[in-house]
Amino acid sequence: MAGVTIEELGLKFVKVCMKLYWGSWWYPLLFAIGLLCTLIWGRKKSSRIFIGYTAFLFLTVYNPIIVKYVIARLDFENEYYRFIWILPVIPAIAYYGVTFVSAFKKKWLKAAAVLAVLGVLIVSGNPLDKVVKNFALAENIYKVPDELIEICEILHENMSNPDGRPRVVFDASLNNVVRQYDAQLRLTIDRNASIYRAGSTVAGEFNENSRRYKRQKAILDVIDYQIYDHPKKFRNALGKSKTKFVVVLKNEELQAFLLKNGCEQIAETESYNIFRYKGLKKT
Known part of the structure; x- marks a missing residue:
């Protein structure tokens, strides 16, 4: 990331990169809540994959010690933010949202659950105008002018x-x-x-x-x-x-x-x- 160096921040480098990357979004917190629920109530293998995947990432590329002594030597600190992409925050939140809605049997409860999930996503995210400037719909299927x-x-x-x-x-x-x-x-x-x-x-x-x-x-x-x-x-x-x-x-x-x-x-x-x-x- 531009303006962020391992030499200056040391073991705090990963934390600062995460903060800069996610900004004011609360999605990582939703992701953490989902992981906690999986640990307590999760029985399906499809949900437990997020636990193992996340644990592996925090032991390797998100490990401040490994980052300080390995990533620094590889001269990869400017591109380090790309490691944050592989944290499955968005897929996991989508999975947890669908699981939550599916837990209700009656249609009106499912509808209420959908509205609740959408409300949480809207409130915890960022308005588009704060993320993308001069936003315009794609002109064609190739997403180019x-x-x-x-x-x-x-x-x-x-x-x-x-x-x-x-x-x-x-x-x-x-x-x-x-x-x-x-x-x-x-x-x-x-x-x-x-x-x-x-x-x-x-x-x-x-x-x-x-x-x-x-x-x-x-x-x-x-x-x-x-x-x-x-x-x-x-x-x-x-x-x-x-x-x-x-x-x-x-x-x-x-x-x-x-x-x-x-x-x-x-x-x-x-x-x-x-x-x-x-x-x-x-x-």
Whole structure:
């Protein structure tokens, strides 16, 4: 987790990560209550699996001593929060909720139990507007913007057989999303390079002096930050990375820069311009 280190927190690292991850949600408490009920009254093997699974996790990846002396050596503290995902809080709460409702025989009691469970979940959770900003319903079954699908279709139409799986530069608005939709496109800009250039520490240790990062930075400076001071570095970066296409939000100044530096516009959507990089003609 960003800003949380084992070196600084020591044995408190796991506790702090859990607190940051769950925030003001009370679901872990519901999970703990469910485990306690399972220990006291649970007879089904299907419910006891949560006991064994949770005990194993707290003896291993949630064990402060193991985390301090093993995870730290593996240099995994920035990614440690992913271990919290495997704690079966949500599946267990769903199971306990259904078990509670099923315990009643009469329909009106079941209905009342459903309302009670829903009420507890609502009160103990977080309103969506506090978790997700600018929330909008998915535009399609792929859970990506419709324009991205249109852009990918255009790119495939303009690929020649020798291109194989061409490298494509997408600006920040699409670069991380396209990975969810089209695996045939190879991205020039790595996720970590993008967030590191943006000033994030989540990328962990990053070799900013490597040739690979310098090339990506030269491209990011132009497409995401509209810094046009080094056009030759930009062209070299596209050429050395074997980039074939550039996709950016419409911007007249950026469009003019790309056209002057070896890119030709091949298509556009409502919000994006799509370019093919051909390089400058030698004179």
